[in-house]
Amino acid sequence: MTFSGAVSVAGVYEHPTRWSPDKTEFQIMAESAKGALDDAGLTIADVDALFAASMTMGAMGIVELAEYLDLKPTYLDGTNIGGSSFVAHVSHAAAAIHAGMCEVALVLYGSTAASSATAIGTGMGGERRDPGASFTSPFGMTTVGSYALVAQLHQQRFGTTSEQLAEIAVTMRHHASLNPMAKMRLPITVDDVLASRVISEPLHLLDCCIISDGGGAVVVTSTERARDLPKTPVLLLGCGESVAHQEIGAPDLLTTAARQSAPRAFSMAGVSHDDVDLCMVYDSFTITVLATLENLGFCAIGEGGAFVGDGRIRLGGALPVNPDGGGLSSNHPGMRGIFLVIEAARQLRGECGPRQVDGAEIACVHGTGGTLGVAHSGATLILGADR
């Protein structure tokens, strides 16, 4: 009925760079492609489907990337729904593979956001000669501000505290301290977060993700083929996508896209929340993690503040979140969705050393793209180890 389990992640690669003024986006993508294909035991000659998006690729960027890689794929998908794009690419690739339209899909991301001084958080909201943008641009909305609108509402309605949000940043930093590739590895405390300067109330500097360079790649193929390859296949058990916005009759900002995408993914996978061993959640800001865990259904709306306390989302807790350190501490090259898939796959293969989630068999991945407080996309995957 569905393609649950029929398609797998066969190879992954996280580019180790966090600062590459000497590299281009396409170069980082190509280096990542080599890494993921090596991991999968395949070569570029096996690739017949290409998926990518980036901060700077234009309307025909996917064609330019195919040219750069000297590929003539039978299936092309340059979907750009923000930072969640790569999570969606994996499910799009799975559907295409299951439908027989291609066999080996390469999902790519690369960015020099940090070394090219792209001020994503508070430097992208000036005048725009665009009628659609004119409902936001005159008012000075920043990326941080959009998420702060959600945090303020959550705090007011449910009594969620800045200390509870800070606990998320502290947890991500602890995880990053166990990840040799992470950009920010020095442990921080709740007091450190609260003492960092306020960017947009109630979010402090340390409630916000870092900006780095970086990239990665994911190889997707049929589970049948993946079982003949060197690494343990990571099965795509379930997937879902959605959009949330503030238009006519929309529920308020505390209902995010995950509310719609997660039930589809869980239902397709045939697993319950209790079966999930770890979550990879897009952590652009601390509030993103809290709101996403609520809307994925791990706790009720409003209970996120208590849920993330007591070490529950820390390695060793009941639901470890982002054991790589996430965008808050490991890397955030503008669009982070691909790293959610990469770390989930590596955790399910048991390759993560000191940051390994013991006995990880089921991972829930959720990417958020766009701005949480205005309009955003969501893409959910349920991945499982093929044992």
Next chain:
Amino acid sequence: MTDMTHPLPYASWETRGWWEGCGRNEIVLQRCRSCGTVQHKPRALCAKCLTDTLEHFVGSGRGTVHTFTVTHQNLVPPFRDHLPYVLAYVELDEGPRVLTNIVGCDPTAVHIGQEVVADYATSERDDGEAFAVPRFRPA
């Protein structure tokens, strides 16, 4: 904040009813005569039933603060020179939510649920038309 010259809005023919209303210091909304939906942002068709039986009407200009954030960092002009300022969603009495600024009070006095009224910042465009940006202030 009150003396900020906002970036100019740009209207398409679909959205000019809203912006021309702002120029007259009115909040102009669309209502579908077929299904009754009040919609914002303005469109050529009703987003609920896809008919073009829309009428414009002048709203009350009143609403409540749905949520807000006091912005302390924005690197781009003109906002970088007017920190801190309040970015907010105001839920209009007619239903739609609009992204806006809260002016006319200290940022620390803004709160969720606060009743507000429209407050227009008017600026001249180089084509001579008056354009106004709708902010809100405490009622």
